[in-house]
Amino acid sequence: MRNFGLPAGIMGMAVIMLAACVHDDVEMTGTAIAEEAVEDAGPETPTVYYAMTDIYQPQFQGYADTAFWVWNDEGELDASGLTEEQWETMLVSAKNLRDISLQFSEEPDIRVAEPGEQLFNEGKGFIPSESVQAVIDTNPDGFRAMMAYMAEQSDLAVQAVEARNAQGVSDASDNIYAACKSCHTAFWYPGRR
Numbered sequence: 001m002r003n004f005g006l007p008a009g010i011m012g013m014a015v016i017m018l019a020a021c022v023h024d025d026v027e028m029t030g031t032a033i034a035e036e037a038v039e040d041a042g043p044e045t046p047t048v049y050y051a052m053t054d055i056y057q058p059q060f061q062g063y064a065d066t067a068f069w070v071w072n073d074e075g076e077l078d079a080s081g082l083t084e085e086q087w088e089t090m091l092v093s094a095k096n097l098r099d100i101s102l103q104f105s106e107e108p109d110i111r112v113a114e115p116g117e118q119l120f121n122e123g124k125g126f127i128p129s130e131s132v133q134a135v136i137d138t139n140p141d142g143f144r145a146m147m148a149y150m151a152e153q154s155d156l157a158v159q160a161v162e163a164r165n166a167q168g169v170s171d172a173s174d175n176i177y178a179a180c181k182s183c184h185t186a187f188w189y190p191g192r193r
């Protein structure tokens, strides 16, 4: 892996501390409790850190490592060698990438990590979670837009897999990879390539 130096702008950037979200200490009536239950019904959006390590990385591998096999030994597009199991792996992985990205694209409160959690290679040329949080907090709409784009590309992957369209499967793999990369460039190590 390449070693990314710390961008100077990030070093001087003030760290924005997010106030913890505290529930009002009020007695709730039965209706209020029922209403709150409805509001909270959706799955909670995980931290970016959790999502990246436990969802994005493995699901991307599930899709892209399998999509590689739409090319045969002669370097031609030819999906005939793929097993049903491989098609299923790609379908499930692409759907998972789409759904989590859609969820992030609609999340008002993007949280990078739990307090004290160490990110990948933090301190070894990579910035800590508080700095990533500060970068995202300066442009949360941009982050959500990139997640919406990620969801779109993953949905194209789902469609290509469902249609058994080898070219579409391969293109979607490249586009998803590019979507990972451009968000990392913008929000993880801004100013770098």
Ligand code: HEC
Pocket: 048, 049, 050, 052, 053, 056, 057, 060, 097, 112, 118, 119, 120, 121, 132, 143, 144, 146, 147, 150, 176, 177, 179, 180, 181, 183, 184, 187, 188
């Ligand atoms: C909309 C933004 C965005 C998209 C899209 C995105 N990432 Fe990330 N990713 C981040 C941010 C921000 C970090 C740095 C914070 C962190 O480490 O969790 C990160 C960090 C990571 C890490 C390091 C996690 C760690 O251990 O700290 C991995 C691995 C990763 N992303 C994989 C992927 C893959 C694979 C994709 C595409 C399938 C992807 N990401 C798409 C924003 C994004």
